[in-house]
Amino acid sequence: MAAFERIYRNNVGAITRYFARRCVEPQLVADLTADTFVRAITSFPTFDSSRGTAASWLYGIARKAFAAHSEQSARGAELVRRVGGRRELGRDELAELEARIDAEQRGRLLLERLRTLPEIEREAIELVHLDGLAPKEAAEALGVPKGAMRSRLYRAMARLRDDVEVHADEQV
Amino acid sequence: MSKFEDNLWAELQQEHGQTLLRNMTRRQSRRTKRWIVAAAAVTVLGTGALAASAYFGGAPPAYAVVDNPDGSVTLTIRELERFDEATAKLRERGVPAIAVGLRQDCVETGRSLDVPVAAVDFEFTKEASKITITPGRIPVDATVVLATANEGDHWIVTGGVYARDQLPGCLPKRVR
Numbered sequence: 001m002a003a004f005e006r007i008y009r010n011n012v013g014a015i016t017r018y019f020a021r022r023c024v025e026p027q028l029v030a031d032l033t034a035d036t037f038v039r040a041i042t043s044f045p046t047f048d049s050s051r052g053t054a055a056s057w058l059y060g061i062a063r064k065a066f067a068a069h070s071e072q073s074a075r076g077a078e079l080v081r082r083v084g085g086r087r088e089l090g091r092d093e094l095a096e097l098e099a100r101i102d103a104e105q106r107g108r109l110l111l112e113r114l115r116t117l118p119e120i121e122r123e124a125i126e127l128v129h130l131d132g133l134a135p136k137e138a139a140e141a142l143g144v145p146k147g148a149m150r151s152r153l154y155r156a157m158a159r160l161r162d163d164v165e166v167h168a169d170e171q172v
Numbered sequence: 173m174s175k176f177e178d179n180l181w182a183e184l185q186q187e188h189g190q191t192l193l194r195n196m197t198r199r200q201s202r203r204t205k206r207w208i209v210a211a212a213a214v215t216v217l218g219t220g221a222l223a224a225s226a227y228f229g230g231a232p233p234a235y236a237v238v239d240n241p242d243g244s245v246t247l248t249i250r251e252l253e254r255f256d257e258a259t260a261k262l263r264e265r266g267v268p269a270i271a272v273g274l275r276q277d278c279v280e281t282g283r284s285l286d287v288p289v290a291a292v293d294f295e296f297t298k299e300a301s302k303i304t305i306t307p308g309r310i311p312v313d314a315t316v317v318l319a320t321a322n323e324g325d326h327w328i329v330t331g332g333v334y335a336r337d338q339l340p341g342c343l344p345k346r347v348r
Contacts, residue, residue, distance in 0.1 A: 044195040093176040
């Protein structure tokens with residue numbers, strides 16, 4: 001239990017921020033964070049620290065949790081709440097998560113700007129430049145070959161620069 | 173930890189504690205068999221970090237040994253160049269542990285023992301490597317053998333438990 005608690009405590013803040021960049025509803029951020037850790041508990045026997053860090057493993061799970069939520073939202077379905085009978089957040093917790101959502105405003109703006117990039121490149125930039133993962137960890141989280149990650153990042157940054165230059169030219 | 177994070181942890185334990193315990197047992201029994209081949213990459217501390225510890229007081233030490241309330245001992249190493257020195261600190265605390273080289277051309281001569289994986293636990297972060305050893309779970313006539321190798325931009329750390337009368341002089345580095 002202690003090993004998983006350590007993983008939880010070392011990473012819960014980063015995972016909450018990941019969702020706070022994507023959602024503006026505190027309850028939804030809380031549910032997605034909880035969903036990620038419930039999935040992590042279920043798949044813990046498959047976690048192998050020699051193949052990647054706990055952070056990259058959890059970000060990989062968080063991506064899947066968010067994709068499942070987006071798919072359900074698109075179908076008009078409710079988020080499947082894996083934490084049995086999940087309670088509503090208390091006032092303190094709501095305030096805390098609202099503050100985190102506010103703090104991620106710049107991150108949300110950056111993600112908005114990155115929308116023109118292919119999804120995998122967008123996420124690579126997010127994980128490396130916003131979340132501070134090493135390119136190798138980002139590759140593990142995104143399930144892409146490690147060797148390809150640096151070239152993806154380089155390509156994505158080059159495209160971003162091009163976009164900024166075109167945008168600047170249009171404004172002149 | 174914030175209130176939200178504490179409450180969520182309490183909730184996860186309450187609702188999913190049994191699943192977690194079951195999964196931890198499954199994971200440990202799987203890892204027991206292959207612990208010796210487990211290796212983990214640890215980011216090397218840059219020269220900036222080393223310079224910082226040289227110039228500013230209060231910087232984290234290169235390594236530290238801490239006794240835990242459950243009887244285990246945790247060795248935290250931030251500068252893996254000093255692995256031998258850090259392992260010696262474990263011996264000073266009465267933990268039977270030695271450091272050997274990790275090489276691709278090593279022919280392993282020691283006799284490794286099967287012990288519960290909880291006897292030795294690794295945790296790696298960008299900042300430090302932590303090795304927690306529970307001496308009570310190490311057989312009386314056994315020694316924990318640890319090995320590291322510098323791989324350029326990262327380190328490999330691995331180890332195993334060996335019979336004291338048949339310790340290896342090195343451990344083989346598996347090509348990943």
